[in-house]
Amino acid sequence: MTQPANETGGARRGRPGHDQETVLRRAVELFNRRGYDGTSMGDLARELGFTKSAIYHHVPSKSHLLEQALDEALDGLEAVIAAAEENGSVGAYERLRQVVHQSVEVLVAHQPAVTLLLRVRGNSDVELTALRRRREIDARLAALVRAAVVEGSLRDDVAPDLVSRLLFGMVNSLVEWYRPGGPVDADQISDAITTIAFDGLAAGRR
Amino acid sequence: MTQPANETGGARRGRPGHDQETVLRRAVELFNRRGYDGTSMGDLARELGFTKSAIYHHVPSKSHLLEQALDEALDGLEAVIAAAEENGSVGAYERLRQVVHQSVEVLVAHQPAVTLLLRVRGNSDVELTALRRRREIDARLAALVRAAVVEGSLRDDVAPDLVSRLLFGMVNSLVEWYRPGGPVDADQISDAITTIAFDGLAAGRR
Numbered sequence: 574m575t576q577p578a579n580e581t582g583g584a585r586r587g588r589p590g591h592d593q594e595t596v597l598r599r600a601v602e603l604f605n606r607r608g609y610d611g612t613s614m615g616d617l618a619r620e621l622g623f624t625k626s627a628i629y630h631h632v633p634s635k636s637h638l639l640e641q642a643l644d645e646a647l648d649g650l651e652a653v654i655a656a657a658e659e660n661g662s663v664g665a666y667e668r669l670r671q672v673v674h675q676s677v678e679v680l681v682a683h684q685p686a687v688t689l690l691l692r693v694r695g696n697s698d699v700e701l702t703a704l705r706r707r708r709e710i711d712a713r714l715a716a717l718v719r720a721a722v723v724e725g726s727l728r729d730d731v732a733p734d735l736v737s738r739l740l741f742g743m744v745n746s747l748v749e750w751y752r753p754g755g756p757v758d759a760d761q762i763s764d765a766i767t768t769i770a771f772d773g774l775a776a777g778r779r
Numbered sequence: 780m781t782q783p784a785n786e787t788g789g790a791r792r793g794r795p796g797h798d799q800e801t802v803l804r805r806a807v808e809l810f811n812r813r814g815y816d817g818t819s820m821g822d823l824a825r826e827l828g829f830t831k832s833a834i835y836h837h838v839p840s841k842s843h844l845l846e847q848a849l850d851e852a853l854d855g856l857e858a859v860i861a862a863a864e865e866n867g868s869v870g871a872y873e874r875l876r877q878v879v880h881q882s883v884e885v886l887v888a889h890q891p892a893v894t895l896l897l898r899v900r901g902n903s904d905v906e907l908t909a910l911r912r913r914r915e916i917d918a919r920l921a922a923l924v925r926a927a928v929v930e931g932s933l934r935d936d937v938a939p940d941l942v943s944r945l946l947f948g949m950v951n952s953l954v955e956w957y958r959p960g961g962p963v964d965a966d967q968i969s970d971a972i973t974t975i976a977f978d979g980l981a982a983g984r985r
Contacts, residue, residue: 608814746948
């Protein structure tokens with residue numbers, strides 16, 4: 574999910590296409606491994622085999638790379654919620670299950686970018702903007718849970734905000750251990766999450 | 780849970796007691812906010828109002844602080860699992876519920892240290908040792924889940940390893956949003972987690 578340059582606010586520099594994308598992927602990897610604040614443009618240049626001045630031919634700044642990665646993750650998650658909110662053909666319970674399922678797909682497809690998003694602490698304007706978008710996402714998820722409780726399909730003895738945090742905490746946790754090509758795929762993960770969360774683990778509940 | 784000096788491998792320096800503890804707490808806060816690799820001993824000195832040379836009067840090294848914090852989190856989690864493993868008076872299902880409940884208590888009581896632990900990536904010997912201990916903890920949790928499946932109290936149509944990862948992913952997620960003195964306490968969180976995970980969210984399952 575590459576952002577058009579006019580939407581990410583950064584000037585286009587250097588060669589377009591593969592190189593730009595490669596720089597972004599390697600930068601996100603490095604940010605996740607060493608921490609964003611612990612990674613310098615010099616580190617990134619070294620990682621890519623560029624000189625420190627050549628790196629600025631490819632990207633205007635470190636925060637531009639962070640912004641592109643966070644936009645990638647947030648755009649994906651926002652699209653999932655919007656699709657569920659606009660799905661008038663099913664009830665709130667099914668819309669919530671749809672969000673869980675499609676969120677897992679986004680996390681698996683954009684794992685490094687989402688990992689970076691989940692570690693953002695608000696140390697810059699770019700991070701504060703991302704945190705604001707995360708809070709809006711959380712509010713929309715909590716509203717979906719509340720709608721399912723009101724509809725009578727979800728138990729009402731656990732606070733909807735707590736359900737929302739824990740349910741999507743379980744979803745988000747997969748970025749910590751999911752490995753592409755590993756023993757489980759996105760469908761198996763989202764099936765497991767919906768089974769655990771909606772049906773429960775206790776025997777005799779299938 | 781302050782570690783005795785002889786168990787954490789670091790030399791005791793500076794004034795003991797309150798100061799030592801304060802330095803550790805502030806260091807963990809800073810590591811969580813800026814990333815461990817993004818925080819220098821100079822940053823920590825500034826945060827504490829010490830000169831850069833005075834900080835070494837209080838702590839031998841940055842990695843010593845990291846080690847103390849990771850030990851605090853890991854010791855707490857390991858103690859919870861050991862207590863459940865040694866609890867012969869109840870079945871595996873109850874032991875698993877006990878681990879969920881007591882893990883939440885450890886996460887709430889040692890939230891900054893656990894937050895740091897969950898972000899460790901293996902960038903040094905201290906981090907690699909912590910990752911090895913985390914893997915052992917994960918294996919013991921998965922064994923508890925398997926025992927509950929074998930016992931017949933847990934559904935057998937979701938792979939135990941996946942159940943274990945997702946269940947404790949949900950537990951761990953609370954470090955991201957739990958705030959001491961906030962609207963929910965540790966008991967409410969662990970009750971919500973066990974209700975969601977064991978009984979399921981679908982209405983009519985209480």
